[in-house]
Amino acid sequence: MLILTCPYCGVAGEETEFHAGGEAHLKRFGPGSSDDDFDAYMFARKNPKGVHFERWRHVFGCGKWFHAARDTATLQVFGTYPAQVSGPPQDILDRIAAATSAHAAK
Amino acid sequence: MRDAVTALHGATFIGRVTVADGGLRGMVTLRGDLAAPAMAAAAQVIGLTIPAQRRVVMADDRAAIWMSPDEVLILVPHAQAEATAAALTQALTGIHHLAVNVSDARAVLRLTGSEAALRETLAKLAPVDMDLFGMGEVRRTRLGQVACAFWMVDSSTVELICFRSVARYVFDLLAVTASDGGAVGHFG
Numbered sequence: 206m207l208i209l210t211c212p213y214c215g216v217a218g219e220e221t222e223f224h225a226g227g228e229a230h231l232k233r234f235g236p237g238s239s240d241d242d243f244d245a246y247m248f249a250r251k252n253p254k255g256v257h258f259e260r261w262r263h264v265f266g267c268g269k270w271f272h273a274a275r276d277t278a279t280l281q282v283f284g285t286y287p288a289q290v291s292g293p294p295q296d297i298l299d300r301i302a303a304a305t306s307a308h309a310a311k
Numbered sequence: 312m313r314d315a316v317t318a319l320h321g322a323t324f325i326g327r328v329t330v331a332d333g334g335l336r337g338m339v340t341l342r343g344d345l346a347a348p349a350m351a352a353a354a355q356v357i358g359l360t361i362p363a364q365r366r367v368v369m370a371d372d373r374a375a376i377w378m379s380p381d382e383v384l385i386l387v388p389h390a391q392a393e394a395t396a397a398a399l400t401q402a403l404t405g406i407h408h409l410a411v412n413v414s415d416a417r418a419v420l421r422l423t424g425s426e427a428a429l430r431e432t433l434a435k436l437a438p439v440d441m442d443l444f445g446m447g448e449v450r451r452t453r454l455g456q457v458a459c460a461f462w463m464v465d466s467s468t469v470e471l472i473c474f475r476s477v478a479r480y481v482f483d484l485l486a487v488t489a490s491d492g493g494a495v496g497h498f499g
């Protein structure tokens with residue numbers, strides 16, 4: 206089970222209080238873009254075994270969308286952050302780097 | 312508005328906690344920049360203050376419930392909802408906001424009983440750590456299969472809101488959960 210902290214309410218809620226919204230930080234290719242760009246935007250999604258950036262919605266709570274960084278294999282949550290960014294913040298990246306280097310050292 | 316009725320028609324269940332129709336309540340949704348001075352001033356006009364994150368402000372017959380970073384639910388006596396929305400709209404003239412009477416959208420349920428039984432009833436149904444849930448706090452969450460929000464009015468009273476269309480489901484769910492013989496005793 207995942208415990209995610211909604212960055213808007215500050216609630217540490219369990220998974221069933223949220224709704225998963227798929228891969229985060231997609232760049233939209235709309236009218237006027239090439240077929241390849243549109244195809245990749247529309248259909249291609251990462252499906253990593255490991256670190257993944259995702260969109261989540263606090264559907265039973267404040268209703269807001271936010272981002273989460275987690276490991277799809279270990280279910281470790283590296284952190285959550287607001288929706289109004291196009292990439293993960295540095296503190297989340299640092300936590301991921303620390304976790305992966307600690308894992309590699311074992 | 313004539314002959315307004317609640318979804319639960321005054322239903323009451325008496326078990327380890329008493330689950331009761333909370334009656335008609337005026338509800339006004341207020342959205343905008345909650346940190347703006349104009350918002351604080353508008354809240355003052357209706358005898359309230361803007362609650363901090365996940366907090367409830369109670370004053371006499373009214374309350375302000377924090378719903379999200381840009382939304383507060385104002386509870387007032389049922390007959391005052393229209394006037395309250397109008398007062399907020401007037402106080403916020405020129406400020407980007409929304410103040411709407413949504414009294415028909417939700418149902419209010421009132422749970423009374425010992426604090427331990429109240430905490431246990433909610434803990435059975437919502438994914439919330441009821442050991443940590445405090446007075447003056449509001450939690451929007453899931454109760455069984457539907458969205459709800461609840462807060463403690465005092466140590467023996469919880470008020471809970473859900474969408475009107477699922478009021479009966481929530482009532483029945485709470486009644487089954489609070490039935491005699493279902494005690495777990497985790498909260499003493």
Ligand SMILES: [Zn+2]
Pocket residue numbers: 211212213214215216263266267268269
């Ligand atoms: Zn939230």
